Amino acid sequence: MAAQYDLTSKMIPFLDLHLVFPLLEFLEINELFYTPTTLLEARYELSLKTSMIDFIDKLHGELKDAGVTPAPIELVERRKEILDKLQNSQAEAQKVMDVIENPEVINALRQDKLQNLQFLKDNYGMTAEMIQTLYKFGQFQYSCGNYGGAADMLYHYRVLSTDDTLGLSALWGKLASEILVGNWEVAFEAVQELKEIIDKTHFASPLHQLEQRTWFLHWSLFVFFNHPKGRDAVVDLFLQPAYINTIQTSCPWILRYLTAAVVTNKRRKNLLKELVKVIEHETYQYRDPITEFVEALYVNFDFDLAKQKLAECEEVLENDFFLVAIQEDFIQNARCFISETYCRIHQKIDVAELSQTLNMTKEEGEKWIVNLIRDTKVDAKIDYKENTVLMNNNTQSVYQQIIERTKGLSFRSQVLATSIEKREAAQLKAAQHEKNHPSTAVPETATKA
């Protein structure tokens, strides 16, 4: 059943070759949805397109062990070829690196890229083509699976290069490298930078920009669900109009991650309404237990259904590469949402029933409610004898309402009064100024006359 909620196949078209490996490995390790051999084969196929010779070799061996004989390949030749190429480009790149790493040069470099280029050209005979070699070398290293080196090269390239389009590619490459290395801090920065560039750059066609954004959404998932601040960032970023549009247009499945991020993010509850709207709009296009849970809870107020969906969510989350880490969190928060909503609507709640709704035993439920009352300051009490929770309804009295409404009035009036005073003072000053210096005004009139 859960297989239908597997997004891997939908997401792969929007990911880089190398970024797909972790996803497939995750599926393989957890023995999900597909047979291990098919996954192995898929990985092997993919790896053939890269230059990671050892990796290919390893997979080749594994495949043989699994009883499948893949088409033979000329590994030896390719290895030689790749090594040659690697050496060549390394040699070329080294020339540039030697210059750049020279402390004198480092000191001489400034903010202005053009000036830097001129400087390097004048003093060290470095041309744009030479700088280009950095990019090529980085790309090649990435292709070989040497992500750290690639990230380095691309960083240097970006510092020196003035080519915007290649710069953008370099940034993408850098992001991918950092993701694969697992260097989340740097990757997070790269994500922010990339976002700015995508938003700022004026693409030739809107379609192109949409494509870039779609890629960006997918890649950033790696970072956001691994970086400590990531979940805030996800919510902030994905709910921006441009990105929510992208989600709606080209990849509605990203809604799952957005929903999960919103649900697990306690501080941004106010965004829930917005999210509910989006989910409601997209139900005809995309639905999975996670969005359905939100829908059941906030659109239909069907607690039974919400409960059921919550149980399904657990499974889906467990099988999702990105969300597996926040599964626990999600379930906790989801329960919290249910009980809060429940409390707001109900006056008297049977503890047993509520615990059932939350997929908990009675004792657990009671404890849960006590915690909830303590944490969220819900005005409620447990009637132990009847085993119910009594909510105190807190309708605002008319008296309170009037106070609320009139609270700011006196302050605002004061502000008004002071600004009027200021204005009069200013006018007075201006008048005096004119009086004191009539000479400036008179000649003018005289000449006119």
Add this chain to the structure above:
Amino acid sequence: MSRFFRAGESDSDESDSDYSDELTHSESEDHSDSDSDDSSSDDDDAAKKTGGRGRLFEGSFSDSDSEDDTVRVVRSAKDKRFEEIEQAVTSMINGQKINDWVSVQNEFDRANKGLQKAAGIIAQTGVPKFYIRAVADLEKSIQAALEKEKSSSKKMNASNAKALNSMKQKVKKNNRLYEKEIQEYEKDPENYVEEEVVEEKPKAKKAKKVVVSEDEDGSDVEAADDGFTPVGAGGKSIELNQENIYKKLKEVAEARGKKNTNREDQVRILERLLVVANSPYQKIRVLLGLTSAQFDFAIGASGYMSIPLWKNADKHLNSLLTILEANPDYIIKEDVPEEEETDKDRVPQNGEPVYIQGSLVAFIDRLDDEFTKSLQNIDPHTTDYVDRLKDEVDLYSVIVRSQAYFTRLHLTDSISRTTMRRLEHLYFKPDVVIVAVENATAALLPASVATPNQDSSALIHDLCVFLYKNATSLLRTRAMLCHIYHHALHNRFFVARDMLLMSHLQETIHQADVTTQILHNRAMVQLGLCAFREGMIKEAQTCLQDISGTGRVKELLAQGLSPQRYGAATPEQEKLERQRQLPFHMHINLELLECVYLTCSMLLEIPNMAQAGSNPDNRKKRVISKPFRRMLDYNSRQVFSGPPENTRDHIMGAAKALSNGEWQKSVELINAIKIWELMPEAMKIKEMLGHKIQEEGLRTYLFANASHYSSVGLDQLAKMFDLPLASVISIVSKMVWNEELSASIDQVNNVVVLHHVEPSKVQSLALAFAEKAAGFVEGNEKLLELKTPQQAERPKKGANANKEQATGKQQQQRTMGPRGGRGGRNQFNNGLGNSVRGGRK
């Protein structure tokens, strides 16, 4: 005039030359040749009447046509006409004698009128001599009179003088037409008229000359030597002559648009030419001329091309396309320099295609327009209309065919135009009809051109996508709207909605032309109906609001003229509006539309009104549908209301029942509306409506009666409204969550506890006071902001900032582009209301 000559000459005259040609001949050759061409088969009305008879009599009588002949027993139309003219001329001469220029003027006009009437006859016989004599004399006597006037001291009276002056102008102008005749007359004023009889012999000789010259042209004169030779034979007689064809074609082309051109003649000539033409090039040329000549036909009182004529044009277009398909080396293009008149038959050489000037697209457009016009003018409730509608298949096949032709030639502009035409014939039709039309078309056309398309949605999709990619922005917009309409018709609400919002059409539609706006309105309405069928009441209501809420539905949808309230429209405006009307078969049922709109309004407005309660302020605040409220008010003001008769009555009754909590009665009344049967799956819709009424009934009941209860049992509510308990809980929960109802659910006892506290008089007054005070302060702030001079700098900044923001926004919008621009989607319910109000400009 002897019969000998008649037989030899008159009938043999090239019977298909157009009469301007003849006129010049007869004029230059001989003036007395009044009946030389008389039996030529010119098919002028008058000639038709007289032709047969005249010919008969000519055979048996002597010169039956000479106007001096009074011994005739039967007078031909010609004689009658000439007599009239003669009378006028006589009295004109009399007028001259007594210097009464007013009467001269009148008679002159009369004579000219008579001459015009007899134009057909004159074409054959030449201008009557006596007329020439009269006008020539007239000019002289006018000159004389003027000189006399100058010299004499005694003035004429004013009107007389005026008449004289205007006569001078007129005659001058008039006589210019007959210069040659007058010259001839002046040569020999004495014998001019009498000459007629005497001149026969020389005339005959000259006529021979004509024949010879015609012979040089190649016409086979001898072929027809008796007066009864059928037209076809005469036509065929010049069959082999290629040059003649071009000459005639040119003549026809030149005569086109001239005042006195007889269009019927032209068509006839061209039709005969068509029989004659044998090479593809000739055929194409003739067909091009023929089709445009047919479209030139004067449009009679009916305001549209007559149906046989239309069919003829259709036929010719079809044969033209057949020729073009068979001969791919001939290409009709709009931008080819006109060939020289003495053009020979052109044949494609070395694979170089022959280009011919002409515009097929224009023909297609015209044909389609004429079809629409005829449908607009035929009474839709007659069988005529249905018969006419059957012709659509022919039209459609021509369109498809030409589309295929253009596609072969890669004429993008023409393809898009025909594709658009095709789309506009299809988009409003249900699947079955589209498939039927497609099959019928495929049967009519050669297989290479059209293959039947079984999947109507795919067909529409293909057509639209082509237009999105290739057409101009106007056609793109129209294609988009058609596509939306089509999706909505097939209950694909979300797809249609997304297309509408992604295209950002609603923002720009106000600048579009009126017909596009009408199309937009149609799409909106169809979208609303679609939402209704899908049970999305709120969406349906917002879609329909702007069209149905205005009370100008007819006008906005171009489905009939709405009565002019202020008589503001000028006749031209009205005429324009009439031209915009859609043919009946495209109409959206207005009664159904109103019914849907009112039902939606009822379902939304009744709970809304109950929620607002008795407080009149609240009541006014949130009005969802004004027309509905107005009707409801009107209905409830009535002292006595009988059983519901029409749709509106039913809905009003249902609305009242709903607000009283009698949902069953409400459902009954709604289900009694007959027009639901027009909807597909009427039963399902009724069921859906019943369900909605139950739910809204519950909400209304809670709103209305909350203050009277301290708690209500959920079971009881479920029983009252016949709803499952779960959905009652869901509805109540929603109301509580949205703070519409201050209540909460007691889960243990299964009741809704209502906390509603009605504020006391003092309290509500205090609330109102607080609100007013806040408003007051706010007003002051605004005032100060306006009046502060130092703001002068600030607004500047503000404006800049705004500008920046705006440009930023724009950029964003732009970059989001046609696809990314789904920003509107989230504000769907606000945005969708932006439909067009300015149906008429």
